[in-house]
Amino acid sequence: MSFQWNDCNGSFHPDSAVDFLPEEQLRALQLQRLRATVMRAYDNVELMQKRMDDIGIKPDDLRSLDDIRRLPFTQKIDLRDTYPYGLFAVPMSEVVRLHASSGTTGKPIVVGYTHADMETWKNVIVRSLAATGLHRGDILQNAYGYGLFTGGLGLHYGAEALGAAVIPISGGNSDRQIMIMRDFGVTAISCTPSYFIHLIEHGASMGVDLKKLPLRVGVFGAEPWSEEMRCYIQREANIQAFDIYGLSEIIGPGVGIECRCQNGIHIFEDHFLFEILDAETGEPVPDGEEGELVLTTLSKQAMPIIRYRTHDITRVIPTRCDCGRSIRRIARISRRSDDMLIIRGVNVFPSQIEAALLKVEQTLPHYQIIVRRDRDMDDMEIRIEVTADVFSDRVSEIEKIAARLSHAVESTTGIRAKISLVEPHTIQRSEGKAKRVLDLRKLDAPKH
Numbered sequence: 186m187s188f189q190w191n192d193c194n195g196s197f198h199p200d201s202a203v204d205f206l207p208e209e210q211l212r213a214l215q216l217q218r219l220r221a222t223v224m225r226a227y228d229n230v231e232l233m234q235k236r237m238d239d240i241g242i243k244p245d246d247l248r249s250l251d252d253i254r255r256l257p258f259t260q261k262i263d264l265r266d267t268y269p270y271g272l273f274a275v276p277m278s279e280v281v282r283l284h285a286s287s288g289t290t291g292k293p294i295v296v297g298y299t300h301a302d303m304e305t306w307k308n309v310i311v312r313s314l315a316a317t318g319l320h321r322g323d324i325l326q327n328a329y330g331y332g333l334f335t336g337g338l339g340l341h342y343g344a345e346a347l348g349a350a351v352i353p354i355s356g357g358n359s360d361r362q363i364m365i366m367r368d369f370g371v372t373a374i375s376c377t378p379s380y381f382i383h384l385i386e387h388g389a390s391m392g393v394d395l396k397k398l399p400l401r402v403g404v405f406g407a408e409p410w411s412e413e414m415r416c417y418i419q420r421e422a423n424i425q426a427f428d429i430y431g432l433s434e435i436i437g438p439g440v441g442i443e444c445r446c447q448n449g450i451h452i453f454e455d456h457f458l459f460e461i462l463d464a465e466t467g468e469p470v471p472d473g474e475e476g477e478l479v480l481t482t483l484s485k486q487a488m489p490i491i492r493y494r495t496h497d498i499t500r501v502i503p504t505r506c507d508c509g510r511s512i513r514r515i516a517r518i519s520r521r522s523d524d525m526l527i528i529r530g531v532n533v534f535p536s537q538i539e540a541a542l543l544k545v546e547q548t549l550p551h552y553q554i555i556v557r558r559d560r561d562m563d564d565m566e567i568r569i570e571v572t573a574d575v576f577s578d579r580v581s582e583i584e585k586i587a588a589r590l591s592h593a594v595e596s597t598t599g600i601r602a603k604i605s606l607v608e609p610h611t612i613q614r615s616e617g618k619a620k621r622v623l624d625l626r627k628l629d630a631p632k633h
């Protein structure tokens with residue numbers, strides 16, 4: 186196989202060769218796998234067969250990748266309605282792993298993996314970690330939660346297969362995290378970005394400066410985070426921070442990751458076909474424009490998923506990456522369509538607010554957005570931690586920072602927010618996915 190590989194300084198991992206497949210070969214492989222996936226779903230999953238029969242399409246009708254648009258979408262509700270195993274395409278005797286995601290309401294969704302699926306998962310994680318420059322000999326502190334969440338166990342086996350020494354520490358117990366990070370000579374960490382910023386300050390409170398440790402790579406994901414947050418992390422811990430993307434319904438972590446160029450998430454297109462669609466119309470948006478990411482699995486056996494509406498908003502980056510990979514990139518997932526807050530009729534996303542806040546000096550990346558309704562008027566309050574020295578300044582200085590923050594938020598979102606500056610360590614820390622928005626309007630709503 187010939188390919189152009191240009192991953193500055195990184196050692197090349199053979200599993201990554203597919204990342205550099207010539208475009209036509211990649212598309213041919215996708216089409217072949219798409220047809221097999223649709224066939225598998227049609228033959229083995231009642232709901233899929235019924236949906237396809239209803240619109241009169243058969244697996245054999247798929248002649249090109251564009252024909253995917255003729256297939257019906259899958260939504261999270263479909264996983265709930267068929268709870269627990271209704272979308273499985275294999276008998277239970279072939280399933281070797283189950284994970285579940287609790288979601289916010291009601292029953293969890295359940296996902297299953299065959300032995301072959303576990304191999305696929307391992308493969309995409311090896312390629313993910315290799316893309317960040319990790320290799321045999323690295324020591325990875327895996328602080329994603331182990332358990333029903335896919336983060337911990339999902340990364341685990343791929344990291345081992347890469348040849349890294351994996352510390353399966355899971356999330357929480359920050360004292361122990363810092364001690365192990367220091368004593369074990371940890372070179373890489375994986376966790377949510379919000380937990381990592383907590384670890385940075387927790388280290389400081391224990392007298393451990395992460396900048397001085399051998400730690401050099403962070404593999405962060407499972408929640409939205411901004412470029413400003415990346416700058417903060419890289420500066421405060423002196424590491425390179427990479428964005429890893431995934432979701433339980435599709436496989437877990439490892440749908441895509443940034444390479445060392447840190448300029449967009451490469452999707453492992455040989456295993457996952459992506460579309461970017463207008464969330465309202467379901468039609469494709471032009472290349473480079475924002476839309477909803479819709480994913481189809483191309484090799485999953487236990488639970489083939491066709492055209493899954495992720496609600497994650499992104500855009501394709503149409504140019505070829507400097508690393509030489511031919512698999513395409515998407516921009517970081519800055520928000521979910523269902524994260525949107527409507528405040529006084531204006532649409533606002535928490536990630537926009539985060540980016541605006543962190544641009545102002547002396548702010549810390551710990552904040553909370555509280556939305557209330559007072560006499561039919563929406564009110565947004567932003568509580569944000571600022572460095573301790575701010576509070577030793579004159580009142581006028583404190584007011585100046587608050588005014589700068591208020592201006593930054595207003596010019597980005599169009600909404601005037603009440604800014605409350607709070608001391609470091611005031612806002613609750615997360616060990617997994619951070620919950621930054623408290624929308625009290627939902628609680629205040631009149632009950633009928």
Ligand code: DLL
Pocket residue numbers: 286329335336405406407408409410428429430431432433434437438439495497517518519521
């Ligand atoms: O969060 C899988 C994962 C684990 C990904 C570890 C990365 C690292 P779920 O719990 O099913 O799975 O949540 C999936 O989380 O639809 C996105 O909304 C969000 N998400 C995941 N990765 C990112 C990311 C795991 N890098 C949902 N940036 C997805 C922004 C992300 N959002």
